Amino acid sequence: MIRRFLQRFYLVLIFILLYSPIVTLMVLSFNSSKSRSKWGGFTLKWYERLFQNDQIMSALYTTLLIALLSALIATLIGTAAAIGIHSMKKKYRTVMMGVTNIPMLNADIVTGISLMLLFIAFRFSLGFSTILIAHITFNIPYVILSVMPKLKQTNVSTYEAALDLGASPLYAFFKVVFPDILPGVSSGFLLAFTMSLDDFIITHFTKGPGVDTLSTKIYSEVRKGIKPEMYALSTLLFLSVLLLMILVNLAPDEKKGRHPAASGVSKRQAVSTFVLKKVVPAVMILLITISGVFYASRDKLSSDNQVIVYNWGEYMDPQILELFEKETGIQVVYEEFETNEIMYPKIQSGAIAYDVVCPSDYMIQRMIQNDLLAEIDYTNIPNIKNIGQTYLDQSRQFDPENKYSVPYCWGTVGILYNKTMVTEPVTSWSILWDPKYKNNILMQDSVRDAFGVALKYLGYSLNSTDLDELEAAKALLLKQKPLIQAYVIDQVRDKMIGNEAAIGVIYSGEAIYTQSENPDLEYVIPQEGSNVWIDSWVIPKNAKHKKNAEAFINFLCRADIAKMNFDYITYSTPNEAARELIKDEAIRNSPVAFPSAQQLENCETFNFLGEKNDRIYNQMWREVKSR
Known part of the structure; x- marks a missing residue:
């Protein structure tokens, strides 16, 4: 009894861990509020905006088109290469298979940077074509390794018999060899298609302006704060995959040459088989065709105007x-x-x-x-x-x-705090080191901004190049690190609006927006001074x-x-x-948007400190982040 309970509890726990994030994402896609921690009521507007968002739709079209084209071309090249390798002598075949395995064992970041440098060396303009070439390149080995086992299973004598009977080599290949290796070719195509859909690192290094796949688009959104439209897109992608899985599992295992009705298959199963084998491929072809038309009609990436x-x-x-x-x-x-x-x-x-x-x-x-x-x-x-x-x-x-x-x-860098969580007056950077606010402090994930805060708190210039002063600032940031909830960039905005933190270092422009969304938030330029940018x-x-x-x-x-x-x-x-x-006079004369000369008295503008000092700053920031 206890054992059965533990088994069920374990199963439920696994399902919760696997699917609770997905359920959360789906719920957020229907939340009218942009904040992840605040329910603003049920809405479908994010789905409507998703299909009106040219950038996301363009990324979707690009992803599908590149995945199909790269998979098709890689399958043709990879299959031909596999046939050529298979016909070699054993020692040469071993060498070629070793070479084929290298790209698969190589780190994606190495492949991505190598291809980028190659394109730059040959003066290729980074864009759609370079992504396509890169995807074909890393997909070919997967096709070769899928086709080779099937080639080893083919009977050479059957092919030779077809030639003896007068068949041309090409005719004999397609009638005798190709049907035997077709499962391997299909597997290679599907694997290449999947790898292309899922790739981020190589695409990131080989893409140009105005070209995004879903992976690179989602990455850029995560860096600056995900828009609700991405929740809607992720929900639709999950539901699409779920539907395909259901159809696959409902489809009966048909015996070769027999109609579903002849084997007692239910009408529902027959319909699911039809949908899986006919409708789904048709929809994929339609989507890819639309993508092709979209790109054919688009001249943004090639026009001089x-x-x-x-x-x-x-x-x-x-x-x-x-x-x-x-x-x-x-x-x-x-x-x-x-x-x-x-x-x-x-x-x-x-x-x-x-x-x-x-x-x-x-x-x-x-x-x-x-x-x-x-x-x-x-x-x-x-x-x-x-x-x-x-x-x-x-x-x-x-x-x-x-x-x-x-x-x-232009603007300033200052402290945004929640008046319901911070009751004492905020006038100094010192509050960012107050243990009372442990795990409630958001710090800018930027080397100059972070060091600028520490240097000004210590009474130094935020353009300091004195090693002793920089070491003191680094020590101060390391002391602060256990108190930090997160190092963020634009995400500080959403977290503060959602009352997920008490204090955050923020740009003045972001502060104006957050105050309009959450009246409990207040912005201040600390008395020690800050950065005016x-x-x-x-x-x-x-x-x-x-x-x-x-x-x-x-x-x-x-x-x-x-x-x-x-x-x-x-x-x-x-x-x-x-x-x-x-x-609005309150905004036109806002001390946050347009601070007075007195507020800016101790503020400085960042200067470029030279390559050597830049390396010192970056090295110290890496030390802070890595400890």
Whole structure:
């Protein structure tokens, strides 16, 4: 009795562990609130928005199309290769099989980086074609290893007999050999298709701007905070797989040459067999055909009349891109990054020719020093007149002659706290080291922001290069680590809205949004001072559409567009004409969005500290994160 109970308890526990995350995800897909910890009522709007979301739909189409094409081509090449290897002498066959196994044993990251470097060396433009080539490359060994066992089982004498009877080699192969190896070919195709659908690492290194698969799209969403539309998509994918599994298990085991009805199979089983064998393949072919038509009709990745934009995640109203395309006829290829440190290597490598990028102050300084930026022709940006002179003057700290950058957004880094969880006044960074708030503190997952907080708390400059001061900051961050709930980037916003933490280090623009969602949240710039930052638009030196980039920057500087963007992202705008359009006086004069000179008295702008000091910062940050 006890044994049976334990067996059932164990089974129930396994099911809970396996399926509770999926059930949670499905429930969230019907939650009208964006917060994961707050139920806002039942809704289907996320499913509606899913099919209206061009980026997610494009990622789905790309995934299906690449998976099918790469599987088909890899199956053809792999089958031919397997036949060739099988016909070799034993010692050569052994060598070739060893070579075939190497890509499968190799780490995906090595394969991905190797292929990326190969494409760059041959001056391939990273995009759809490079992903397809990469997927074909890593799929071929799986096909070879699926077909080889079946080739070993074939009877060579039967093939030779067909030749003796007058059949051509090709006819004999398809009539005698191919039927025997077909199960291996089918298995290879399905394995290649599955591996392609599931791949992330190799795709990540070989993709270009404007091209995403579901894996890379989901990864980028996780880094900046998953949108509810992704819950809806994941729910639909799970239900699709579940339906296929049910059909597979309901399908009867038919004897060869017999109709289901002849063997006493029920009508329901016959229907499920029909659906599995006829409808499902037809639906797959239809989806792939739609994907092909979608790509055939899309010219964003090949047209010269385009602008390739590289911006922070959730840092522009999507409608602005549509308005720009409609008004100018210039197509926008839009890609996002999470940190300056992720963005910089892609610009430095020159692997992708972005036309306009939005780095932060110190990174712009670094890019200027390394001759990565083109001078902007301000005759093509008449709307620069709307940018306040104060912000142009501040920009001279990293762009001395204002030759390379146009201010886009600005703000501060401060503390966001929940007034129901934190009762004492918050005026200092010291609260981030208070043991009372253990597991209730969110810290920025950014080397300069994290060290900036520690350095300012210690009374040092956030641009310090003194090793003793940096070691002291590192020791302080290590002391803080046991108190930290998580190192986050954009996720701090959702966690604070959902009351999942008491205190978080956050950018002022995010603070404005969180306060609109949760009135218990308060933002403060600590008395020790902080970082005042400016994100600006720049044009890389290898940009292929410089005039289009300048037209894009000019469009964003237009007062109504800058106001529209401010309403969406809630980050402070340097556009004085746009600020005048803000009707709500409380927002127009908000101390969070537009702090006073007194609040900014001890604040500094990040500077680029040189490659050597940059390595020191990164090494120390790795030590903090790894301990």
